[in-house]
Amino acid sequence: MGKRRITIYDLAKELGISASYISRALNDHPSINLKVRAHVKQKAQELNYKHNSQAANLRRGTSKTIGVIVPHINQNFFSEAIAGIEEVCFEHNYSLIICQSHESFVKECKAIDTLIRQNVDCLIISVSAETQSAEHLQTVKNSQIDLIQFDRCMDQMTGFKVLNDNRDTAFKVTQLMIEQGYQKIAFLGGPSHLNTFKRRKEGFLTAIAESTLSIPPHFIIDDILAPAKAMEVARQLLLSSEVPDAFLTVSDHQSLGVLQTAESLGLKVPDQLGIFGFANETFASMIRPPLSSVEQRSKEIGRRAAQIYFEHLLHRDEEDLTDKEEIIKSEILIRASALRRLLSA
Amino acid sequence: MGKRRITIYDLAKELGISASYISRALNDHPSINLKVRAHVKQKAQELNYKHNSQAANLRRGTSKTIGVIVPHINQNFFSEAIAGIEEVCFEHNYSLIICQSHESFVKECKAIDTLIRQNVDCLIISVSAETQSAEHLQTVKNSQIDLIQFDRCMDQMTGFKVLNDNRDTAFKVTQLMIEQGYQKIAFLGGPSHLNTFKRRKEGFLTAIAESTLSIPPHFIIDDILAPAKAMEVARQLLLSSEVPDAFLTVSDHQSLGVLQTAESLGLKVPDQLGIFGFANETFASMIRPPLSSVEQRSKEIGRRAAQIYFEHLLHRDEEDLTDKEEIIKSEILIRASALRRLLSA
């Protein structure tokens, strides 16, 4: 029994009023007497009536749903960001549909297609490492779906973006390392077509340029996110004739690789070799020596991305922005791995 | 321009055939000539037609959507599980709506309500720490929504469950520690009304009972998941007259707390104190000494949970199961923190 779902028609029959009236009562339409509203709502509860969002959304032409695409749900940075997005959506009674691109451009396109078909009102995305073109993002906008990018963004695509201050942070971190007396700093980067990594590198290069140091070009190496690669490169450099006395990397995993390599070569960290990571993974503070890193406040990034939708896009009017880059300030965590002197500040 | 979304009626007009025919062509209905199908599909692409899942689902009475509720998206165990669920759903062209309970029973109920209104076909849930009753889960079933529990399950609720072999694993881990020569093993547990923690404790107690050891009752302490609490308790025990020579905990964070406490007291791990964690967090293998732990294969748990829906529930027939507990075997990772002797095996 109880097979079929209760609809407003069932309520209408039960209460002897029309379905449209029921609908209005449940939606707190002002034209309806407060007592009637209460009565209807009570009856709805009694009969275990559940509003059918699908039907309502079809009728209304909106889905009250936001789609999210990230490379991997189970990477700390992204799961934190999603948690932030979810919090804000929950406050606004919006649902979240989540897809993973697995760093594949093809899957990212498929995910976008799915989300368009699902009628999402907004898409929040951090693109895959493979993504080089922004055409698929244009499709989203063409489908009248609001687009918000975070972290990994396509520079050629205008619109809302929520980003870390990557350039600035890398700049400051580099300065800190120089302050600590490191003079031959190597830089291990990521895929340089991704804005986040590009900017971290820029920050590093600018700080070096503004200093009196000169860094040999082969100390600056792109696209070695994989810890194994990082270890190999670190080993080569540390065994060469011109040895770096510090490593700045774009991820804690790279840094960990460097640290282990250094240990295996009998180098003392931070005295003989300084190491600075990025992302403040859980393990960063737990290894010995604790790894200096950058807290990206990824949950806050997610929150802001979602808030942009509700602030600027949902009830858009003439004066509203259509284009904005919002910067979430990272926090530099200087720990033992890059600390040779007392800090001046 | 291009304001309105293209519908099958637009396609129909454009091609001079009826909308229903278009629908069938797009859905590969066998009655339609292959050439026509191709023609229609091509035109659809040309006009940038996007199938509206909402409308189709409303008509079909299904949503091809699975709801997921977990305490926190951004906890490793759960984000891995969700990644597994997502993978399987993606293969089947199903979408995922994700909610967090934040360990609150009230929020869990609200999430369930949302998902029912969203018309999900199935709910996959790991209940909050607060959840003691299963009435809200019954509501789900009453709404003709398939229910699959994983990890944290309500024992009083029948149906499909995907679980770790918690009891068994804790049993084996305890035996391993005894093999290593530890004789006074303390147990730091979690909230005991949650099946996972209850069973880990049972496993520990059984192994002790089957051994020749006798453990004082105050060595066995429930409900201290918070690392700070774990540290406090460890400190008290390690400074008392009767000192444990090992700790088995139900989480790596507890274990880390114990490890740091031991270090601060000048105790040598693993020689003077053995430590065994649970969950194999990223940091477990990276700290010194590396922490022994249990890999729960959470992604696999997620995958299995989702697969159950597609195997047993989606095309249910008379002979199908309605009740099953599936066990995902954990993997015991014995590392230096609990390794005093060479292993026999």
Place this chain on the structure above:
DNA sequence: TTGTAAGCGTTATCAC
């Protein structure tokens, strides 16, 4: 093979 029409559950519009 093709088209007509009804209906999924809601809400908006228009009457009364």
Place this chain on the structure above:
DNA sequence: GTGATAACGCTTACAA
């Protein structure tokens, strides 16, 4: 205040 009625975009009997 209240109630018909049409529509949202799609699928599916049923007819032709």
